[in-house]
Amino acid sequence: MAPVVRVEHLTKDYGAVLALDALTLDVGEGTTGLVGANGAGKSTLLKILLGLIPATGGRAEVLGHDVATEGAAVRAAVGYLPEHDCLPPDVSASDFVVHMAMMSGLPRVAARERAAEVLRHVGLAEERYRPMGGYSTGMKQKAKLAQALAHDPRLVLLDEPTNGLDPAAREEMLGLVRRIGHDFGIAVIVTSHLLGELERVSDNVVVLDGGRLLRASRTDEFLDATGALLVEVLGDEAHARMAAALTGAGVAVTDRGSVLSVGATAQGLDVRDLVRDTASDLGLGLVRLQTDHRRIEDVFADDAPGASADSVPAAPVASAAPVVPAAPAAPVADTDRRAGRHRRIEGVPGE
Amino acid sequence: MSDPTAATPEGRSVIHDLGYRPYTGTRMPPATIARALAVTGFRNAFGLGRSGRSKILPFVLLALNLLPAVVIGGIAAFVGLKELPIGYAEYASTTQVLLGIFVASQAPVLFSRDLRHGTISLYLARPLRSSAYAVARWTSLLAATLVFLVLPIVILYAVSLLIELDVSDQTREAAKALGLAVLLALSLTGIAGLIASWSTRRGFAVVATIALLVIANGVVTVIQGISTEPGGNTRVGEIAGLFSPYSLYRGLIGAWTGADTPTPPSSTGMELAYVAVLVGISVACLAALVARYRREATS
The missing domain is CATH 3.40.50.300 (P-loop containing nucleotide triphosphate hydrolases)
Incomplete structure (x- = not known):
């Protein structure tokens, strides 16, 4: 068409x-x-x-x-x-x-x-x-x-x-x-x-x-899935204990404040089951277990220099067929200015 | 099988939501659109299709403008006059203040309103070109002004027929008055429209237009008055008459209908100059209006 x-x-x-x-x-x-x-x-x-x-x-x-x-x-x-x-x-x-x-x-x-x-x-x-x-x-x-x-x-x-x-x-x-x-x-x-x-x-x-x-x-x-799970648990020092237990089980965990981001692509084991069982073993209330989706503002964050070392693993967005090659490399001063601009946009609805 | 005439099992009828239905009918060419815009503008100039309050001013002015003609008609019918107490063309000169207020107050309705409320961007995002928009708006104001000028002529003409004055004489005089009315309407429309299109505030446009018309006419009248004093040079008065639409109109009445006006143009060349200035003002103002809206479209 x-x-x-x-x-x-x-x-x-x-x-x-x-x-x-x-x-x-x-x-x-x-x-x-x-x-x-x-x-x-x-x-x-x-x-x-x-x-x-x-x-x-x-x-x-x-x-x-x-x-x-x-x-x-x-x-x-x-x-x-x-x-x-x-x-x-x-x-x-x-x-x-x-x-x-x-x-x-x-x-x-x-x-x-x-x-x-x-x-x-x-x-x-x-x-x-x-x-x-x-x-x-x-x-x-x-x-x-x-x-x-x-x-x-x-x-x-x-x-x-x-x-x-x-x-x-x-x-x-x-x-x-x-x-x-x-x-x-x-x-x-x-x-x-x-x-x-x-x-x-x-x-x-x-x-x-x-x-x-x-x-x-x-x-x-x-908004591709990032390959991570968001986990939220309730209890005494819930996040710290949960993170320690999961790390011990060989799963990558990042504490993101109100939630834990758990790498869901661990070798051969079902991370969802692991999270459920771990929470149960520790006596913690599991209140959230969901797939982590990117948000559009993350794309801005990716494009801004220095933002790539984010907790979110590099998702395949860069290869998601942009119609046109991304903008050519800008001079340093210009890049800084553009980064500032992204920052402003980013601040709006994000968690 | 259920009865197809019963819309629901209970036999109640229902309104079906047909969803969104595309339009497949005809679409008019730009000339028809421009005409529709001009007609709507003409109605709006008299407050029609707008709020009730906006109808008051134009209709009060129109009634006041027609009142003398109606009164003359009544008196003429009762007394049986041998001629009309006022010439067709002189009438507009007598009621020029009402005319000025009408044009000055209704020009912003057509020109300032769209700019002030941003509606202009909706017009410009439609098929009509900005120049066609400007000309359509100008046509609306011209038509409204003409109604204001021509209706009294029509009433007086009807009166002259009723009291059985000479038909050919009256028709000739009325036709001259119509021609003059068109010239005056063209220039007033241009001036008032141009001022209104540069002002997004209605009050400012009204005051500026009235001030321009009244002040220019006042200055010209004073100069013409001085030039007709003993020892004055009427040539100066004639030339001064070129500087205001009302005095141009007055001068041409004096030259063409034999009405008593100060320092009418005394030569054919001067008469032509009077006509040329009236037409020139109109053309220049219309061109400026078109340029104004072209700029608005591309800014």
Whole structure:
């Protein structure tokens, strides 16, 4: 199947800033998360994909249309949810979505039908007839999403859709994003700086840094099992005693604060049984025994220099088929700067 | 086998969730989209499709603007006048303050609102080009201004037919007034639209537009007044008339309809200059609007 978005050597030079640096990337169907710190080039990429700003070099195709020459065709088939406020306060969501559907070329009658349907899908009930100025942030985000879907696009670009939402509204929005990608059959590109969110909704993750592609692969490849078990036990000095006993049995153990990370690939013995029996022998309460999965932020940690000596064993992520070779080695000063950036991202949802 | 007409075993009907249904119907070309935008904008300029409060100002202004025409019609019908007490074209000059307030207050509805609330980014992410957006918005304001200017002419014309004045004379005068109304509407729309598109604050745009129109007209009126005093040079007044839309309009009324206005253009060349300036203002403002939104799209 042809990719939804194909970007080749895309460069955008604002003069003072190199926003995109020879970016090459394919985005397929399903939900794709776009991750990067502020200034990584996410917004610039979205604007070029919408055909709003010209690229300095390279080319980009969306749904088979060249964005430089067929911008209108691209915009007719793409829905866009911007990060900032974009709703007029004195118009009802119902009227607004009808109008926006017509602005995408739907006839009035069809626009009315679509608006009613889309507003139902996003979950705006009676309040759709009230002026949007009185909406909560959650309702506003739903109205913004409704206008992005009103014309039945084949691809939607969602720029930070969960920004400013409380946990319940965030859950609802993430559920909607997942439904758009899976049930509605519309390709989704969603940006977020909360990696935990993208981990849950996206099939693929693209990581941008300084206008370059850091990594692009399936989310589950990012989240491969690390080959370790997480064990949590309760009792007097439980972790210390448990660690000593397991080490004595020839299993690698690392204390990670609230849990023990236990190497599950020991020679020929079933580590799960061993953990169970050891806990039983020591009279400790075994409260957790689970496979350790990586999180997306671990990937950032791996890429940051000096972070490879982590407690997590080197997982096969590096070989998990990045679409494009990783960014070329940067000069030392630059590397330090980038490491700092990763640190900031990392700090968000991790344990 | 169960009865297919009974939706549930209990015989109650249910609403089925059909799930997401894709749209497979026709999609309109950009010209149709632009027309839809212009029509919506025209409605919005009168507060239609917006909150109830936003309908008050435009309709009060429109009613005030039409009141004199209706009163004249009533009096003319009762008394049986031999001619209309006010010329078709002079009417707009008399109610120019209402006209100015209307254009100044409704231009931000069309131009500032989208910029202030960020809605512009939704328009720009749709098939319409930024230039088409600007022209559609401008068309909405032009149409709304024309309604404001043309309705009194229509009422006066109907009155003149009712009191059985000479039809060909009246039709000729009304047609001239229509032409002048278009010229005035073009220039006012351009100026007010351009100011509104540079201001995200509605109040600022309203005040700036009214101030510009009133101050320019005031200064020109003073100069024209001085130039008609004994010993004054009416040529100065004629040239001063080039510097405000209202005085340009007044000058052309004086030249074309024989109405009594200070220092109307006295030569064909000067008349052409008046028309050229009115058209020039409109074209320049429209071009600036298009450039403004092109910049907005690529920033």
